[in-house]
Amino acid sequence: MDRRSLIKKAGIAGVLAAGAAPAVHAQTAVRWRLASSFPRSLDTIYGAADVFAKAVKDMSGGKFEISVHAAGELMPAFGVVDGVQNGTVEMTHTAPYYFFGKNEAFAIGGAIPFGMNSRQLTAWIIDGNGGKLMREFYAKYNIINFVGGNTGAQMGGWFRKEIKSPADIKGLKFRIGGFAGKVIERMGGVPQNIPGGEIYQALEKGTIDAAEWIGPYDDQKLGFNKVAPFYYYPGWWEGSLNLEFYINDKAFNALPSEYKAIVQAAAHEAHVVTQGRYDARNPGALKQLVGAKTKVLAFPPTVMDASFKTTMELYAQLNESNPDWKKIYADYRNFQRDQVLWFRFAESSFDNFMQRQKL
Structure with missing residues (x-):
């Protein structure tokens, strides 16, 4: 029985069970480097990049691997935007407001004084106009952004x-x-x-x-x-701090569509896990x-x-x-x-x- 007949007779459930559907594991291998702005000792904020990289690897069947590097290993903590912008590394995990010196609008993507709390800020980015507006802004810096965690309200x-x-x-x-x-x-x-x-x-x-x-x-x-x-x-x-993954636009656009979807899914997982860790660990x-x-x-x-x-x-x-x-x-x-x-x-x-x- 040829592949077309199989799909017609068995339906999608049967195709998946038979392993006949196109799969992500058929994609070619991709290797990226991620430069973090944070020290390795902080398993919460630095750890968001580890959660992201593991999810990408797992969802791609090991074909898409991202090595995570702490601040200072590949470049200084505050040099990561330049690194992504010029393609020295494919991506970074950072706090957007570190780069207000380039343009104050960077801060809005992360945290501004007397700004929104974590629930509100995530809502603005995911379902409001925030995601669209910030992505248009970051495009000027050759960056495509994805959410990368939220610390919740911070101490003074x-x-x-x-x-x-x-x-x-x-x-x-x-x-x-x-x-x-x-x-x-x-x-x-x-x-x-x-x-x-x-x-x-x-x-x-x-x-x-x-x-x-x-x-x-x-x-x-x-x-x-x-x-x-x-x-x-x-x-x-910092009524909340939205962390972000910044990806070089050429590197991202070169990915196959399956990998692009994996990047977004992994970023959302890291976002939720990071906030959960802060909320769970701060009280104790x-x-x-x-x-x-x-x-x-x-x-x-x-x-x-x-x-x-x-x-x-x-x-x-x-x-x-x-x-x-x-x-x-x-x-x-x-x-x-x-x-x-x-x-x-x-x-x-x-x-x-x-x-x-x-x-």
């Missing part, structure tokens, strides 16, 4: 001294990721954009006065509680930090209000000076406005009630 960081008012920000040498440094600078602080693997030494030596990274699980691994006693919340500059780490005498404090309302006011002034100026920012930010803020309204009635009211209960 580790400080050598208490922060009691906006005046305490003045002169503060603060390691803060990416775009949020623009707000700190306007408030009189001195922002420092230092890769994750170098923060502890800078804080220990007093090169900086404060540092933020992500949250309890990662921060404990990096040992920040040993060199700074005050742990503040919330990280108003926070308990341990408190048990080790870490002083966990909320930013005073005056600091929050001053930060918000300064942030909105910055956004207004960027709307005038950066057309890329203006186009993407307008859609982002409209989407967030509706999300905040919806969450007020459902998510937030439920969460607030549960937080008052004794479980």
